[in-house]
Amino acid sequence: MPRVVFTQNIQRHVGCKPCDVDGANVRDVLDAYFRANESARGYVLDEHGEVRRHMIVFVDGRAIVDRQKLSDTVKPTSEIYVMQALSGG
DSSP states (O other), rough: OEEEEEOOOTTTTTTOOOOOOOOOOOOHHHHHHHHHHHHHHHHHOOOOOOOOOEEEEEEETTSSSOTTTTTOOOOOOOEEEEOOOOOOO
């Protein structure tokens, strides 16, 4: 099963321990994770179910392409990392 991991800085704001969940794409995997952790959903996704601007999601080391529908493919051995996107100057 794919593994979902949230960075430490996110875990300071909302409890979201690493977890193995089933799914064929990023939407499936995150929805399965969020069913057991609804508070993390609101931190990562906006009211339309899209990845919030200040968040970034990686699958196997590559940033996802589809931040709206979350249709990027996930393999059974994939690692999905969720982190805050930092900006500024």
